[in-house]
Amino acid sequence: MLTYSMEDRGGLPLYEYLYRCIRADILEGTLATDERLPSKRALAEHLHLSVITVEGAYQQLEAEGYVYTRPKRGFFVAPVDRAPRPAAPAPIPAEPPARVWRLDLGRNQVDGSRFPVSTWARLTRQVLSEGGAAILSPTPHQGLYALRQAIADDLRDFKGMAVSPEQIVVGAGAEYLYLLLAQLLGREAVFAVEDPGYPKIRQVYSKCGAACVPVPIDRQGMNPRALEDSGANVVHISPTHHYPTGIVTPIGRRQALLRWAEERGGVIIEDDYDSEFRFAGRPIPTLQSIDARGQVVYMNTFSQTISPSMRMGFMILPPRLLERYRRELDFYACTVPVLEQHVLARFLSGGYYEQHLSRMRKEYRARRAAVIDAFQNSPFADRVTFSEQGAGLHFLLRLDTKQPDGDIRRRAGALGVRLAFLSEYEAVPGSRYAHTLVVNYAGLDPARLDDAMPLLAEIFAE
Amino acid sequence: MLTYSMEDRGGLPLYEYLYRCIRADILEGTLATDERLPSKRALAEHLHLSVITVEGAYQQLEAEGYVYTRPKRGFFVAPVDRAPRPAAPAPIPAEPPARVWRLDLGRNQVDGSRFPVSTWARLTRQVLSEGGAAILSPTPHQGLYALRQAIADDLRDFKGMAVSPEQIVVGAGAEYLYLLLAQLLGREAVFAVEDPGYPKIRQVYSKCGAACVPVPIDRQGMNPRALEDSGANVVHISPTHHYPTGIVTPIGRRQALLRWAEERGGVIIEDDYDSEFRFAGRPIPTLQSIDARGQVVYMNTFSQTISPSMRMGFMILPPRLLERYRRELDFYACTVPVLEQHVLARFLSGGYYEQHLSRMRKEYRARRAAVIDAFQNSPFADRVTFSEQGAGLHFLLRLDTKQPDGDIRRRAGALGVRLAFLSEYEAVPGSRYAHTLVVNYAGLDPARLDDAMPLLAEIFAE
Numbered sequence: 021m022l023t024y025s026m027e028d029r030g031g032l033p034l035y036e037y038l039y040r041c042i043r044a045d046i047l048e049g050t051l052a053t054d055e056r057l058p059s060k061r062a063l064a065e066h067l068h069l070s071v072i073t074v075e076g077a078y079q080q081l082e083a084e085g086y087v088y089t090r091p092k093r094g095f096f097v098a099p100v101d102r103a104p105r106p107a108a109p110a111p112i113p114a115e116p117p118a119r120v121w122r123l124d125l126g127r128n129q130v131d132g133s134r135f136p137v138s139t140w141a142r143l144t145r146q147v148l149s150e151g152g153a154a155i156l157s158p159t160p161h162q163g164l165y166a167l168r169q170a171i172a173d174d175l176r177d178f179k180g181m182a183v184s185p186e187q188i189v190v191g192a193g194a195e196y197l198y199l200l201l202a203q204l205l206g207r208e209a210v211f212a213v214e215d216p217g218y219p220k221i222r223q224v225y226s227k228c229g230a231a232c233v234p235v236p237i238d239r240q241g242m243n244p245r246a247l248e249d250s251g252a253n254v255v256h257i258s259p260t261h262h263y264p265t266g267i268v269t270p271i272g273r274r275q276a277l278l279r280w281a282e283e284r285g286g287v288i289i290e291d292d293y294d295s296e297f298r299f300a301g302r303p304i305p306t307l308q309s310i311d312a313r314g315q316v317v318y319m320n321t322f323s324q325t326i327s328p329s330m331r332m333g334f335m336i337l338p339p340r341l342l343e344r345y346r347r348e349l350d351f352y353a354c355t356v357p358v359l360e361q362h363v364l365a366r367f368l369s370g371g372y373y374e375q376h377l378s379r380m381r382k383e384y385r386a387r388r389a390a391v392i393d394a395f396q397n398s399p400f401a402d403r404v405t406f407s408e409q410g411a412g413l414h415f416l417l418r419l420d421t422k423q424p425d426g427d428i429r430r431r432a433g434a435l436g437v438r439l440a441f442l443s444e445y446e447a448v449p450g451s452r453y454a455h456t457l458v459v460n461y462a463g464l465d466p467a468r469l470d471d472a473m474p475l476l477a478e479i480f481a482e
Numbered sequence: 483m484l485t486y487s488m489e490d491r492g493g494l495p496l497y498e499y500l501y502r503c504i505r506a507d508i509l510e511g512t513l514a515t516d517e518r519l520p521s522k523r524a525l526a527e528h529l530h531l532s533v534i535t536v537e538g539a540y541q542q543l544e545a546e547g548y549v550y551t552r553p554k555r556g557f558f559v560a561p562v563d564r565a566p567r568p569a570a571p572a573p574i575p576a577e578p579p580a581r582v583w584r585l586d587l588g589r590n591q592v593d594g595s596r597f598p599v600s601t602w603a604r605l606t607r608q609v610l611s612e613g614g615a616a617i618l619s620p621t622p623h624q625g626l627y628a629l630r631q632a633i634a635d636d637l638r639d640f641k642g643m644a645v646s647p648e649q650i651v652v653g654a655g656a657e658y659l660y661l662l663l664a665q666l667l668g669r670e671a672v673f674a675v676e677d678p679g680y681p682k683i684r685q686v687y688s689k690c691g692a693a694c695v696p697v698p699i700d701r702q703g704m705n706p707r708a709l710e711d712s713g714a715n716v717v718h719i720s721p722t723h724h725y726p727t728g729i730v731t732p733i734g735r736r737q738a739l740l741r742w743a744e745e746r747g748g749v750i751i752e753d754d755y756d757s758e759f760r761f762a763g764r765p766i767p768t769l770q771s772i773d774a775r776g777q778v779v780y781m782n783t784f785s786q787t788i789s790p791s792m793r794m795g796f797m798i799l800p801p802r803l804l805e806r807y808r809r810e811l812d813f814y815a816c817t818v819p820v821l822e823q824h825v826l827a828r829f830l831s832g833g834y835y836e837q838h839l840s841r842m843r844k845e846y847r848a849r850r851a852a853v854i855d856a857f858q859n860s861p862f863a864d865r866v867t868f869s870e871q872g873a874g875l876h877f878l879l880r881l882d883t884k885q886p887d888g889d890i891r892r893r894a895g896a897l898g899v900r901l902a903f904l905s906e907y908e909a910v911p912g913s914r915y916a917h918t919l920v921v922n923y924a925g926l927d928p929a930r931l932d933d934a935m936p937l938l939a940e941i942f943a944e
Contacts, residue, residue, distance in 0.1 A: 035763075036764060039764070076763065079762065079763055080763040080764055083730060083763060083766060083871070083872075084730075084732065084733050084766055084767065085702075085730070085731070085732015085733040085734055085735065085736075086732075086733050098732060098733070098734055099734050100733050100734040100737060101734070101737040101741075110776055110800075110801035110802065111801065112646045112648050112649055112801055112804065113648070113801060113804060113805055113808070114648060115622065115624070115648050116808075118622070129620075132614060132618035132619070133614065135614060135618055137610075137613065137614035137617065137618070140610075140617070141607075141610035141611070144606060144610060144821075145603075145607060145610075148599070148602075148603035148606060148607075149603070151599065152594060152595065152597060152599035155599065155602070155789075155791065155792075156594035156597055156599070156789040156791055157594070157791060158591075158790060158791055159791060160577065160580070162577070184574045186574050186575070186576060186577050187574055192654045192658070192793070192817040192818075193815060193817060195813075195814055195815060195817075196654070196658070196817055199661055203689045203690070207691050219813075220813055223813055227665045227810075227811070228665070228690060228691065229669050229690065229691035240547075268545060268546075268547070269547070270546065270547015270548075270560060271546050271547040271548055271560070271562050272547055272560055272561050272562045272563070273547065274547075275562060275563040279563075300541065301538065301541055301542040301545060302498060302501070302542055304545060304546055305546065314572055327617075327618040328620060328815065329617065329618055329619060329620055329621060329819065329820040330617075330819050330820075331654075331815070331816075331817055331818065331819050332819075338572070339572035339573065339574055339575060340572065342574065342575060343575055346575070346578075348689075349689070351657075351681075351682055351685055352657055353655060353657060353790065353793070354793075355654040355655060355657075355658055355793050355817055356654075356793065356819075357791065357792050357793050357794075357818075357819060357822050358791040358792075359606075359822070360819050360821070360822070409545070410545075
């Protein structure tokens with residue numbers, strides 16, 4: 021008869037301790053396969069336990085498959101591996117700690133300190149106070165209708181775009197939208213991406229198994245002839261403000277790209293990243309708004325304008341692709357939590373979003389001017405030239421030097437300064453664009469420029 | 483000289499109206515390519531405008547590429563397409579409206595009405611009141627450390643799993659985690675999925691370009707011999723509670739699956755969906771917890787336990803795959819908004835999550851009993867048999883009938899009742915499992931059973 025000392029059970033319930041004892045005996049081979057266990061009543065008497073306790077232990081053993089039952093005959097030991105498996109867990113690799121920089125011009129970060137957190141918090145409390153329905157109810161797969169309506173209204177009022185909420189698909193950030201597009205356009209598609217360009221775009225498409233061809237851009241952005249030669253049938257571009265060169269694609273070139281799409285049956289993905297930060301004049305009209313044949317997918321996120329940690333973006337599908345999306349991909353639930361969707365809808369429709377943008381445009385314009393001014397009054401002023409279009413959260417700075425980019429980057433790193441070079445954004449790094457810095461100034465507090473300039477002077481010294 | 487009637491501008495600013503007039507003249511061909519525009523001063527005098535207004539219009543035209551400048555010579559019309567593009571926008575397909583059912587047993591929905599929304603709201607307010615840093619600051623790509631720590635603690639305390647927060651990757655729901663896994667394991671991988679099984683699993687893997695083989699399960703779940711024959715090197719299973727059959731894979735079979743993974747160099751994805759709702763005894767130990775060689779990826783979400791509209795899940799990577807993840811996929815930002823991550827971390831570490839689960843287990847156990855009781859006292863009681871394992875938010879009900887599943891479904895639909903059949907979950911629908919309903923009872927209020935039973939009696943009538 022099975023005999024265990026129930027006093028040794030520590031804080032465990034009796035049934036659980038008994039279950040563990042029998043399980044150990046099975047795994048160690050003390051109890052043989054197909055051996056019959058004592059009846060519940062007999063074991064209960066033997067161990068001075070209640071029948072219910074033994075029954076609890078037997079049921080757990082049966083649920084996990086350590087024992088099986090035969091009708092009217094009782095419980096039997098199931099066949100399981102006896103040899104104790106050598107537990108040789110490999111060590112878990114530690115997470116690389118995030119480096120803290122004295123000065124970081126290398127990352128396109130936004131300054132969150134000016135975001136109206138209290139307004140966002142108030143709207144969140146408002147949605148929460150309306151009860152559980154708002155935060156627990158399911159949303160349509162394309163996203164909350166009220167949010168899509170608010171996005172369509174904002175695009176109409178501030179970008180002159182005529183978009184229906186039905187065309188909008190909300191998703192958790194740009195990368196997730198790239199993942200959807202890779203699946204929507206199919207693995208037979210060949211994606212042309214800008215070279216130089218934002219590396220995550222080609223990373224995501226490639227990881228999804230799509231063929232991805234970097235196409236060198238010229239001074240107007242993507243060139244339809246180069247695009248034609250690439251054999252691509254999808255092209256991913258940022259015509260309003262290319263990252264990282266800042267190029268704005270002129271209307272003639274935009275028309276030529278639309279012609280390419282029509283003739284080729286191609287698709288243009290217009291990634292309108294960063295377009296909100298134009299510091300003078302009207303916003304540049306989007307390709308989507310002059311697309312008469314439904315060849316353009318427009319996408320944008322709130323990462324640059326609110327915060328990357330919000331993970332919210334959207335895309336606008338032309339009718340043909342919208343139908344394909346609903347047919348083939350509508351099984352994907354919307355990836356943005358419904359609470360955030362409600363809050364963003366109110367943030368947009370209440371006018372807080374455009375107010376915030378307007379403030380940030382002023383703020384970034386001043387910051388950009390301060391940074392450029394500091395550079396122009398620096399010891400290395402006569403060795404730098406700027407390339408910028410009055411837009412966006414970065415500009416290019418060409419440095420007259422003979423030192424390779426890698427040497428400058430290393431020297432900066434040793435001083436706690438992070439720099440980014442245009443050459444890093446090339447498909448084949450360092451092949452064409454040497455000595456050009458991508459200055460992401462948005463995270464640079466002008467108050468810190470006095471500390472920053474001597475550091476940079478040391479790094480740029482010949 | 484260009485002449486426009488500035489009185490017709492409506493509410494537009496002068497510079498914008500002028501820009502639109504000139505743009506129209508360019509697009510209509512009134513102004514020819516390479517034609518020189520009047521000087522800013524001359525046009526300003528001619529139209530009785532300030533030079534600044536004309537400059538604003540010219541700058542916008544230049545920014546968009548309608549005109550170009552030659553140094554010291556002025557502004558010229560750029561080459562653009564003249565022919566007005568025929569705007570023939572295809573109609574936007576309307577969104578299919580969601581059907582409202584009188585009775586819905588077909589969808590595995592959870593009952594959100596018992597969720598402690600007020601606690602969630604309080605924790606949200608707490609995080610928000612701590613200022614902007616919490617909701618705007620970037621999180622590590624694998625997710626907020628505090629959340630991963632809280633998940634690891636919960637798994638240790640309630641499932642006996644030894645997991646390090648470093649191994650956890652947080653993501654926006656199960657489907658997003660499938661997308662990551664498809665990319666992590668590579669397109670050379672062949673994924674075996676359970677047949678019958680949850681259709682989204684094979685949909686996502688297939689959409690990502692992974693080869694996906696449905697493998698018929700037996701009464702213990704996935705069979706290692708069938709798996710071996712399938713040629714797969716990755717298998718996606720739910721051994722704790724298979725959807726939709728409810729099968730619990732016994733320990734001997736689990737060991738055999740681990741042996742398969744070791745011998746084959748394979749990977750087991752343990753999808754622990756629904757495992758929290760076991761109504762008696764201890765939780766079934768996970769495969770992950772007996773995996774000595776690091777072959778198992780564990781994944782779970784909070785969709786069933788909190789709400790699908792929260793979009794939060796996580797996976798636990800073994801050391802080898804964790805390294806590959808950091809090397810190849812760490813460019814993906816975490817898809818869950820940081821606010822939700824903070825709130826969930828507190829919801830877990832404050833004990834509210836397990837309190838909620840404990841309440842819901844009682845609630846669902848009672849609801850399940852009420853539903854089964856109602857079926858057993860129904861006019862069709864002698865024609866139904868149940869198959870269930872005291873766990874999960876659904877059970878199987880076999881109906882003794884000669885009618886094809888499709889006929890019953892249609893008859894139900896006409897009466898406003900949504901039913902799901904086991905045959906719908908087969909890779910080849912209807913091939914093996916006829917006449918078996920998957921009863922998702924979680925959304926069924928017991929108070930509504932009195933209305934529901936006559937409806938079902940009518941549907942199931944011979």
